[in-house]
Amino acid sequence: MTRVRLNWQIKTLLPVALVLLNGLLLFVLVTLTLQDPLRNRVLAVAVAGAVAICAVLFMVLAVMIHRPVLELQNKIARVRSGDLFVNVDFADRNDEIGDLGRHFNEMVQQLRESREEIERLHRTQMSRAEHLATLGEMAAGLAHEIRNPLAGIAGVMEIVGRDLPPNSPAIGVLGEVRHEVVHINKIVSELLEIARPKPPVYRLADLMAVAEHAALFARDQASARHVILEVIKSDSVPKLEFDSGQIHQVLLNLLLNAVQACPEEGFVRVDFSTDEKTVSVTVADTGSGIPPEVLPNIFRPFFTTKGNGTGLGLSLARRIMEDHGGRIEVTSEQGEGSKFTLILPKNRPTE
Ligand SMILES: Nc1ncnc2c1ncn2[C@@H]1O[C@H](COP(=O)(O)OP(=O)(O)OP(=O)(O)O)[C@@H](O)[C@H]1O
Ligand SMILES: [Mg+2]
Structure with a gap:
């Protein structure tokens, strides 16, 4: 069922128009038909009627506007204190106040989703940083372990090379091995520098x-x-x-x-x-x-x-x-x- 949507202008103007219409009718009635004593009484009733209508109007405004405004203030305070699981109850109203409520609820939901996303990213970053730190420690340890046997291999190559006859085909292979040893040493040294950076000596x-x-x-x-x-x-x-x-x-x-x-x-x-x-x-x-x-x-x-x-x-x-x-x-x-x-x-x- 589609509900009739009454804008605020209409809602506030309607009672005022009723009051004015009431006054106008009474005025016409009084001036055209009644004699003096009766006229005063009718005018008194008219004034009382106008006051009653204004009072009703005041009550209506209090219920329709003041209550949601108070609720909104209250919920905004909760959002400011970090509670993002709040909703205003007047979001189902079919007027501008309802629009305000719906927008507020949407905004709080978006804030909630953003906060969850930030928390998720933060957790990922933290665990990545921890992984990197562990990896750095491991790399540094590994680099130390590799360097010593590598120095041993280079030394053995040197001795074997010296003992080989100059025309031995193994000399070429030895050169290759030496080249690879230098390459591994370079990787290990750089890895060590990344894992355990030394501060500059100025x-x-x-x-x-x-x-x-x-x-x-x-x-x-x-x-x-x-x-x-x-x-x-x-x-x-x-x-x-x-x-x-x-x-x-x-x-x-x-x-x-x-x-x-x-x-x-x-x-x-x-x-x-x-x-x-x-x-x-x-x-x-x-x-x-x-x-x-x-x-x-x-x-x-x-x-x-x-x-x-x-x-x-x-x-x-x-x-x-x-x-x-x-x-x-x-x-x-x-x-x-x-x-x-x-x-x-x-x-x-x-x-
Ligand atoms: N002057 C350059 N011209 C074109 N590409 C470059 C140049 N400098 C760096 N690069 C690119 O950046 C990459 C990374 O360079 P980086 O110096 O970190 O490592 P690398 O040169 O590949 O290895 P290494 O420095 O250990 O020999 C290179 O592989 C290359 O693709
Ligand atoms: Mg390079």
Whole structure:
């Protein structure tokens, strides 16, 4: 059954109109038909009638408006105190007050659902953080356990290699094994650094000299691929305090990534810039570039697109830069090349 919907304007105007109509009728009646004494009595009755109608109107308004408003205030107070399991009872009314009640109930329900979602996400994050912490501990323990036997294997290889005749075919195999041992050692060392990060050891150092040194290490790979590696020095770069070992490691990874991304005869360019608060070094290459769908993943631990990569280089780089109070930025155009910028603060962060 469809209920008649009366707007508030009508509900309030209707009794007022009745009062006015009543007055008008009485006035016409009194002035046209009655004599003086009777007229006074009729007027008194009319006034009493008007007062009664106003009183009824007041009661109706009290029941129809004041009660729901009080209930709403009460329920809002409960919501503010954190109770999201409340509903107003006047939501089934077929007028604006009912609309207000329905909207209030919907809003509380949405709040309740959002709070449940936040609580669920919080629980997931907490358990993920706990997992990561446990995983970090495990990785650190495992790395220690692997390193010792690895050093033993490298030592045995050395001895076996020395005892082999120079034309033995096993020499090649030994070289392969040695290469793999170095690779495993690199993975384990990086894993250990991620699981047990060391705080930077600050010393006043020359960023350009550190970059030159890293470039020296990367030149072998660069010339094997006919990639030109240039370090463009600048007079305006001041010495600053940083952990030169860690920044060297970051720059070497950026340079090797850049060289490895280049096809034959590419270019890798390192340059420096400075502003009031920071010193930056940029490694730009003319390599393959990074596809937009890959870009968000490159700082994730173990993300690699290379057959022999560990995928730890950039995640370590980001952590080292953050430990220094700096950051690492990347821009890349697929097919055009990539640009990685390390930004270091001139003043080391206060612990
Ligand atoms: N200059 C670059 N050009 C194109 N892709 C890059 C560049 N630098 C990084 N990448 C992408 O980011 C990925 C992650 O780099 P990251 O240095 O963390 O690990 P990796 O180089 O793969 O392994 P590792 O550093 O252990 O040798 C790379 O596998 C590559 O896909
Ligand atoms: Mg790398």
